[in-house]
Amino acid sequence: MKENRTIHSKITKKFKTEDGQIVFQRGQGGEVQASDGTTYLDFVMGYGPVILGHGTESFTQSVAKSLLNGVMMPGYTSFHEEYLDRLLIGQPDRRGAFFKTASEAVTAALRLAAIETGRRGVIRCGFIGWHDAQIADSLKWHDPLASPLRYKQKYTANMRGVGDKEPALNWHDLSLETLEELIGAHRSTVGCLVIDAYQASMTTPELMRSAVDLARDAGVLTVFDETKTGGRISRLGYAADHGIDADLIVIGKALANGAPLSMLVGSTEHLATAEKSRLSGTFSKEMLAVYAALATLDDLETPRADYADGWAELGVIGTRVASSIAAAAEQTGAAPLVSAQPVMGGAMFELTYAEQLLGDRTRRDALLDSFTDAGILLLEGHPSFVCSAHRDTDWDELTRRSAKAFTQWLTTGAVER
Ligand SMILES: Cc1ncc(COP(=O)(O)O)c(C=O)c1O
Structure with a gap:
């Protein structure tokens, strides 16, 4: 072989x-x-990104036509602006930062939280990415609360950005008491709570709303990570659908039918911090994914027969x-x-x-x-x-x-x- x-x-x-x-x-x-x-x-769909289907005709033709316009300009383009206008329709005070992977966008949120709070630690609920502080000491988060496999810590060695002064903690059981204890015990080091929206399928919107309130009251920046859900279950995902007012949301995966696009979305205030702190990359302004995201929205926004x-x-x-x-x-x-x-x-x-x-x-x-x-x-x-x-x-x-x-x-x- x-x-x-x-x-x-x-x-x-x-x-x-x-x-x-x-x-x-x-x-x-x-x-x-x-x-x-x-x-x-x-039913893997590239682990979530493929939302219209593989090689579908009108999407492929639309992207192919756009490519004649070039793939990268010196800076952001009218296509990026149009995409944000359509994605954040009816929310004039929200802005978005473009990334390729959701891990990058979550890392951006963690840096932003560290700048705003002066604390580098994070409380995580769910899988939130592959970068060191995201995956260190992680659990098998997609298993149900009753599964013994859920609670076995993985990737426990050789990860940067994790330690006593910047802990990466797990809110493992979706109990508000546990979250309160975690925040209480690490108040001086934790600046950010990141919740994978999928974890909400194991509890109620009310509990998630209370979790966000609890963290905010303790001065912790709140992030709803809608990487699997944003653009898939609805335009922006679970938090937007249920009126959960997190400071930031991360969306990714399904935005561009398989082309690599992730975004950090939040208020003008929070995103102004991102602007100052050099959160970007060479490929953050490339256009292939934006052409693909616009073609994806064209399709999903169109009413069907039923x-x-x-x-x-x-x-x-x-x-x-x-x-x-x-x-x-x-x-x-x-x-x-x-x-x-x-x-x-x-x-x-x-x-x-x-x-x-x-x-x-x-x-x-x-x-x-x-x-x-x-x-x-x-x-x-x-x-x-x-x-x-x-x-x-x-x-x-x-x-x-x-x-x-x-x-x-x-x-x-x-x-x-
Ligand atoms: C909730 C969540 N956050 C972040 C990530 C990381 O996304 P990416 O693979 O685009 O870096 C994933 C999945 O991979 C995810 O499911």
């Missing part, structure tokens, strides 16, 4: 067959094809995907152990486990392999993602493949891969 030259991170290594790592070569709508010609129903806009349609599509997988679990007798449910309206969905499986890494990994073998790529221990092109899913085929996956999983044990 030919050796791959590409160095993988944990998340790019997930999908393999008995022959080894899957190498992808093309995407079309809601499906991807591997280099051996096998076609998969794709839906007010593309976000409403996505919710219905993902809800149907989850119920098709859940139906297959019922049919095959897997349902007492595993099922699927829509998350935050349905533009994301997730596998759900019976209690005895929550801590069983081996059986859970085996389930992912069985889905891959049956021609479905999805995530486990993490929400999966849908795109608009999944409206054309052959629903019987989805149920049939899911049933095949559950049957294989129930009848074979975990196979070493």
Whole structure:
């Protein structure tokens, strides 16, 4: 077998067959094809960015046409301005800083908090990025509160920007008492609370609102990290939808249908601090992602036959995907152990486990392999993602493949891969 030259991170290594790592070569709508010609129903969507679909015609044509205008100018352009005007419609006092990755945008928020409060420590709730202070001592945040796997600390050594004077703390259990204790114990060092909006799916908007109020009352800058949710469940995400008044929001992933774009959004006041503190980069002003983001908005803002806009349609599509997988679990007798449910309206969905499986890494990994073998790529221990092109899913085929996956999983044990 030919050796791959590409160095993988944990998340790019997930999908393999008995022959080894899957190498992808093309995407079309809601499906991807591997280099051996096998076609998969794709519910990974590049881990969230692909929101319209792979290689969709009007998006691709629109971006291709814009590219004739060039990819980078000496500074920001009328396209960046138009994008912000449309993204932040009706919010004239808000501004946005352009980044490529959400990790960059979160790092920007942390620096901004340090400048404004004089304190460099952070309290995190959820996965908030790959940079050192974001991932150091991190948990398995996408597992439910009842899962023993959630609480095992990872990446505990060799991370910069973390220590007694700048702690990276975890608000792990979504209890307000715990948050209050954390803030109380680290009042002199913590300047920022960053909440991954996905964590809100495990609690209520009221609790999240109280968490933001609590942090603000203690002089801690609040950030809602809508990297997975902004542009996917709605234009700006969960906090905007539920009137949660965080100081800053980070959006990313789904903004540009796969092109790299993330933004830090907040009041003119907060963003003025960002302007002074050199938060930028060579590629922050590139235009490919902005052309793609404008084409994505063009599509999602357009009313559909039965839906007010593309976000409403996505919710219905993902809800149907989850119920098709859940139906297959019922049919095959897997349902007492595993099922699927829509998350935050349905533009994301997730596998759900019976209690005895929550801590069983081996059986859970085996389930992912069985889905891959049956021609479905999805995530486990993490929400999966849908795109608009999944409206054309052959629903019987989805149920049939899911049933095949559950049957294989129930009848074979975990196979070493
Ligand atoms: C909530 C959240 N924040 C930040 C990140 C980091 O984003 P990026 O991979 O664009 O740096 C991710 C995912 O990767 C995420 O889910």
